[in-house]
Amino acid sequence: MNLAWHIIKKDFSHNRLGILFWAASGIWAGLSGIDRAGNTLTSEELGIVCLITHGVLLLGLIASILQEDNVVDPEGFLLTRPMAPRRLLSAKLGLVLTLFVIVPLLFFLARKSFEPAASWMPRLGTIGLNLTFIVLGASAVAACCKNLSRYFLALFASLFCFGLLRLEFSSLIESTPFAMRVVLHETKLPLIALIFSGFWAGALYSIYYRRRLLVAVCLIAVGVAGTALMSGYLTTPLRH
């Protein structure tokens, strides 16, 4: 039996209840008119609660799947078992990307299938890239942390740094008198997601293949800072 598939089955079985709740909250949020990108937010409180639950469950499930066979902890079970790092990484990434990127995209497609493709096709790409960015980022952070509390602490710290850096950089750009560039629209943000997903993938490679925690943490830090700077740069209106 393929060992990657064996691990995927085990992880899915272990987290089936969480996955069920995550799916239910997502479907509820979707059906109540709340869009993932937040464009059509309604005031329905239950929908908002579902969306928040959906997000928190997403992050929690990623951690649960990644940390079940932790490679940072020297007492990790699979570290002394005949499981190549590439198989373990492919099993973990395969499951999280399928569950948390491909399935939501299929759900989105099912909802929009009766509308003309031109109206939803660009958004499909945007959602797909953003989801990949979030899932890969959370996976990289989860792979670097031994337990759930450290993971959420690290996520919070990353978001805090992201917000701070973006704010600082935006105000810096605004105060630059001779800045010359075309202000790009926010729809270009997926491009940043695509570029900086590479950092998360690099961090995962460092952890699983090389077991270099510090290198992975540095890559994540650079990724967070870079994303903040790029999004600040692209979304700040300039004085020409």
Place this chain on the structure above:
Amino acid sequence: MNIIETRNLSQCYWSKASLYNLWSPRSNPPAGWTTQALFDITLRVPEGSIFALVGANGAGKTTTLKVLMNLLRPNGGVAQIFGVDTVRLGEKEFAQIGYVSESQQLPKWMTVQQFLDYCRPFYPTWDRALEAKLLGRFDLPMDRRLDELSRGTRMKVSLLSSLAYRPRLLVLDEPFGGLDAVARDDITQGLLESVQQGETTVLISSHDIEEVERLADWVALIEEGRVKFAEPTESLLGRFRRIEAPQEEMWLPDSRPSAWINWEGAAGRTSFIDPAYDREATEDLCRKHFPFAGVQIQPMTLREIFITMARKANSSLQRRIS
């Protein structure tokens, strides 16, 4: 042939050192940043042997095993298993290695049955008959979750999952720690039954000297990160003797051999230990230094030898400090 070979293995611990190791695993960190856990450990574990690492708490036994299992990267020296550098151990090698440690993170949400079903596909050589035999010996509750089991039972499950594929090398880190006599006996018997054909080499670290004496045919003593000796148990037990001479007061002969250690005087007897016993030579020396009747030469247990060596190390440390 040696299954495991280490040469001048060194390892240091500390937060700064750990960070440093992440960048540069093979070079020595700057002085003063680290606490050295292993110093120039050189070991050879012969194939088919049951090799025990004994030593006090913090001596470096577990660190040595972790380096061998590639759970820690050594700062210096070389460690090889089946002739492969431990930092390059891969699927092929781990398929022939069993590792059991009390601190290992098992998937505790699984039942015993689920855990065995989970482990089986990793090993093409998994032997269902041996699994059934060990299940019978260990009397495991198949439908109980691992986190509901006692420490001893969990250790049995872990041992079963590492024995059932007939590994070429079995590494056990403190398998008897905190277990009652029945659990210890079960584990020892299960282990002996499974490895008696000599196909499996066992490397075991333990405080439990009695179990080690029962199991091991090679013993290595590790103290303060250094190997004090590594030799066959039989030869070790053969070369240590406690010698007692009847005397009113403790008296140390001036020209006594420097090898004789642990001089003690009590209840009209002077006793000491000869760590290099040779029947004829020792009896000649005894006749020379104690020219009166009643000198008794007694064999020692592994536990007594271990305590003797530990005391010797402590006294030499005290001398160095003073």
